[in-house]
Amino acid sequence: MSNPPNPPTPEYESSLVVAERIExxxxxxxxxxxxxxxxxLPEWQPGxxxxxxxxxxxxxxxxxxxDPGDRSAWRIGVLRVPESRGGSAYVHGKLHAGAEVRVRGPRNTFALRPAPRYLFVAGGIGITPVLPMIAAAEAAGADWRLLYGGRTRSSMVFLDELAAYGDAVAVRPQDEHGLLDLDGYLGEPDADTLVYCCGPExxxxxxxxxxxxxxxGALRVERFQAREREGTAAExxxxxVxxxxxxxxxQVEPGKSVLETAREAGVSVLFSCAEGICGTCETEVLEGEPDHRDSVLSPEERESGETMMICVSRSRGPRLVLDL
Incomplete structure (x- = not known):
């Protein structure tokens, strides 16, 4: 008799109400x-x-x-994307005050690590994960600065909240200042500084x-879309598996992912985006060398080979042993 599939560790999932919506x-x-x-609501940390x-x-x-300390509410910012595949259009068209929406999480693949100094870079809606990060850095007494860019000042969210931080925040709309001066901002490497960036590719x-x-390890980024991947011999x-x-x-066949293969075999696995950007399906690798194809893990995490995103990543060798 075959062993029953192991259920994934459950995550918090519930229907929540849109208590407030602000344009x-x-x-x-x-x-x-x-x-x-x-x-x-469950606790969460910046990122x-x-x-x-x-x-x-x-x-x-x-x-x-x-505010991570406020467990009565969660706040998100959603950009209306003209070429939306349906997500932002649904949120903007359907999720008004009083509407209910099914929510799962929270999950953190962009965690803020302790450091004496931070340089934050945000572009457009990429300010959303950075906002609680700078609040945490301020509360910890760390030295920090934020460089925040956008198309126009009117398109940049949370400017009123950021104004409270004074000169630590540099707001640089492109129509007023051109492209962000990254050379001046990041030109001098510093062993005691961590750089966090979120925004367009x-x-x-x-x-x-x-x-x-x-x-x-000084730089951590978060992507809203999967990084463009090139095919490899391993793929x-x-x-x-x-x-x-x-x-x-x-047996994981060409053109099929580990996730698809496991689910077809009746194995219950948590997943979400299936594009390698959310981190839901991250799985511990016990033996073998993964061929990382995700947009979540840092270069150091990839090099360690300890985990992989089974929705997109494959194997560099003939065999992987996974904690599933």
Missing amino acids: SADGVAVLTLRHPGGEP AHIDLLLDNGLVRHYSLCG PLLAAVEERCRAWPS AGAFE VLSRSGRAL
């Missing part, structure tokens, strides 16, 4: 979510995000941008390029 900037809706029965399970079948994750790529000279071939909890061995 805080051009194209940005800021939603405050509360439990309809007034129950406290965390939650999943919205939308009625149109889509799952989208949004960074929490409120061109900004992330530019910051990554400037931080190549910085100490290993073309089949490989075996052994599920350590049951001892089952599964």
Whole structure:
């Protein structure tokens, strides 16, 4: 008799009510979510995000941008994206005050590590995970600065809250200042400084390029879309995955992910985006060398090979043993 599949560790999931909705900037809706029965929400730390399970079948994750100490509410900011695949259009069109939405999480793949000094870089809606980070840095007595860019001043959210920090925040709308001066901001590597960046892909790529000279691990970024991946020889071939909890061995065929293969075999696995950007399906690697294809893990985490995102990552060898 085969062993029954192991259920994934449960996450908090509940229907929450949109208690407040504010059009805080051009194209940005800021939603405050509360439990309809007034129950406290799970704790979270700066950098965390939650999943919205939308009625149109889509799952989208949004960074929490409120106060981690306030367990009565979660706050998110959602940008209306003209080329939306349905997520932002649904939020902007359907989630008005009083509406209910199914929520799962929180989850944190962009955690703020302790440091004496921080440089934060945010582009557009990328300010959402950074906002609670700078509050935490301020409370910890750390030295920090924020460089915040956007298309126009009217498109940049939370300017009123950021104004309280004075000269520590540099607001640089592109129509007033041009592109962000990353060379001046990041030009001098510092072993005691961590750099956190969130925003559109061109900004992330530019910051990554400037931080190549910085100490290993100094830069952490969060992406809203999967990094463009190039095919590899490892991706073309089949490989075996052994599920350590049951001892089952599964063959992952070309063109199929570990996640798809496991689910087809009846293994219950938590997942969300299936694009390698949310971190939900992160799984411990017990043996073998993963071929990382995600947009979550840092270079150091990839090098360690301790975990992998099974929705997109594959194997560099013929066999992987996973904690599933």
